[in-house]
Amino acid sequence: MSKLKKLSLYIAVFLAAFYIPIGNAKFQQALLESFYMLKEYAQEHVLFCLIPAFFIAGAIANFVSQNAVIKYFGSEAKKWVSYSVASVSGTILAVCSCTVLPLFAGIYKRGAGIGPATAFLYSGPAINVLAIILTARVLGWQLGLARAIGAVIFAVVIGVIMSIIFRKDDKERQKGSFALGEDDTDGRSGLQNIMYFATIVLILIFAAWAKPSSDTGFWMFIHNIKWPVTLVLLILLGLQLKSWFSKNEIKDWVDSTWDFAQQILPLLFAGVLVAGFLMGRPGTEAGIIPASWISNFVGGNSLLANFTASILGAFMYFATLTEIPILQGLMGLGMGKGPALALLLAGPALSLPNMLVIRSVMGTKKTLVFIGLVVVMATLSGFIYGTLVI
Amino acid sequence: MEKFEVFGSGCANCKKAENNIKEVIEELDLEAEVIKVEDMNEMAERGVMLTPAVALNGEMKVTGKVPDKEDIKGWL
Numbered sequence: 001m002s003k004l005k006k007l008s009l010y011i012a013v014f015l016a017a018f019y020i021p022i023g024n025a026k027f028q029q030a031l032l033e034s035f036y037m038l039k040e041y042a043q044e045h046v047l048f049c050l051i052p053a054f055f056i057a058g059a060i061a062n063f064v065s066q067n068a069v070i071k072y073f074g075s076e077a078k079k080w081v082s083y084s085v086a087s088v089s090g091t092i093l094a095v096c097s098c099t100v101l102p103l104f105a106g107i108y109k110r111g112a113g114i115g116p117a118t119a120f121l122y123s124g125p126a127i128n129v130l131a132i133i134l135t136a137r138v139l140g141w142q143l144g145l146a147r148a149i150g151a152v153i154f155a156v157v158i159g160v161i162m163s164i165i166f167r168k169d170d171k172e173r174q175k176g177s178f179a180l181g182e183d184d185t186d187g188r189s190g191l192q193n194i195m196y197f198a199t200i201v202l203i204l205i206f207a208a209w210a211k212p213s214s215d216t217g218f219w220m221f222i223h224n225i226k227w228p229v230t231l232v233l234l235i236l237l238g239l240q241l242k243s244w245f246s247k248n249e250i251k252d253w254v255d256s257t258w259d260f261a262q263q264i265l266p267l268l269f270a271g272v273l274v275a276g277f278l279m280g281r282p283g284t285e286a287g288i289i290p291a292s293w294i295s296n297f298v299g300g301n302s303l304l305a306n307f308t309a310s311i312l313g314a315f316m317y318f319a320t321l322t323e324i325p326i327l328q329g330l331m332g333l334g335m336g337k338g339p340a341l342a343l344l345l346a347g348p349a350l351s352l353p354n355m356l357v358i359r360s361v362m363g364t365k366k367t368l369v370f371i372g373l374v375v376v377m378a379t380l381s382g383f384i385y386g387t388l389v390i
Numbered sequence: 391m392e393k394f395e396v397f398g399s400g401c402a403n404c405k406k407a408e409n410n411i412k413e414v415i416e417e418l419d420l421e422a423e424v425i426k427v428e429d430m431n432e433m434a435e436r437g438v439m440l441t442p443a444v445a446l447n448g449e450m451k452v453t454g455k456v457p458d459k460e461d462i463k464g465w466l
Contacts, residue, residue, distance in 0.1 A: 093440075101399060102433050102438060105430040109435070361430055
């Protein structure tokens with residue numbers, strides 16, 4: 001860092017310390033609120049939701065053959081296969097948001113073309129396994145499900161429209177092949193792999209089972225037996241690991257789980273603090289932003305509210321998963337469910353920085369059309385969802 | 391002279407791959423250069439879909455995985 005930069009940093013910190021309105025009651029409340037919200041995440045979501053989810057993401061990164069998926073993006077693959085794979089494969093391929101753009105560029109330049117490439121770009125970040133799990137947990141399963149389904153359906157729609165608009169220059173693109181690493185052959189059968197994944201997913205489901213609203217019935221029964229069942233599943237997982245996996249594989253699994261946690265958790269916690277400070281926990285009005293602002297802009301389910309939410313989502317940058325606490329805060333202040341979905345769909349797919357990268361890959365005109373389509377589709381799906389759930 | 395190329399958009403895993411390579415170069419006292427490829431278009435030209443990817447003397451050695459030091463030694 002140059003001296004000048006350091007000096008300006010010092011001055012900025014000094015001015016902040018000098019002028020920060022510590023004595024202001026509203027400011028104190030908001031600050032306190034951000035730590036309440038962090039505490040709520042730590043207590044409610046970390047142990048039984050995020051940690052198992054990180055293990056699942058680590059397992060996907062290690063034990064699912066990504067090369068097997070990528071071959072469906074080649075230029076020889078059948079179109080409808082490419083579209084279907086592109087719209088759902090974000091679950092496996094987009095666990096880390098930095099993998100989305102190289103894949104998009106590769107599919108566009110050497111593979112199945114602009115349709116599947118933009119389909120993947122739209123749905124990938126929205127349906128990665130961590131995002132779906134945490135959305136369902138924090139914002140409710142309806143919104144989690146709507147996010148997954150909305151992302152997949154509209155990915156195909158956007159991809160097909162893009163390929164129709166630009167069908168001419170799709171023909172002139174170069175065709176080529178991908179560099180595929182060697183596939184590690186492992187000692188497990190497909191069935192064993194499925195059983196292993198099913199076991200960790202079930203552990204997540206049972207460990208995170210929420211207390212239902214009524215004290216009787218099937219859901220309460222599950223709630224009562226959740227710990228014994230989780231324990232049995234953990235023992236089962238231990239047995240599977242011992243007999244089907246080599247020591248190195250288990251180490252790789254734990255390593256990549258650790259990597260995900262290390263990359264994502266600090267940013268998520270920072271996002272929770274910011275969301276708490278700005279908007280407060282749901283049900284309180286302790287944040288810095290007044291509730292009336294939010295409900296004026298994105299309350300209810302008007303087309304305008306949905307449109308505002310998609311534009312906001314399209315330009316703002318969200319680090320992986322931070323869209324969730326932000327949205328939780330916004331909904332607590334009266335954001336409608338439709339606009340919430342609109343923001344969830346447009347948010348992770350686009351941001352100002354990644355628009356620039358997309359533009360460098362496919363040019364200004366196509367990028368503008370893509371952004372337009374994302375905003376329109378996110379607005380529409382928010383509007384439809386908002387109408388259905390109310 | 392060995393030429394390593396590391397493909398990646400600058401995320402944590404790409405840096406890890408680069409560091410592992412540099413450590414191996416130091417350990418074995420190799421004469422080698424490490425080039426970082428961060429441009430998305432060049433990655434696409436070279437057919438790299440999954441990052442981090444590493445090429446040695448122009449030949450793609452690994453994609454979508456951080457190579458550990460043993461892997462890297464094995465290529466040499």
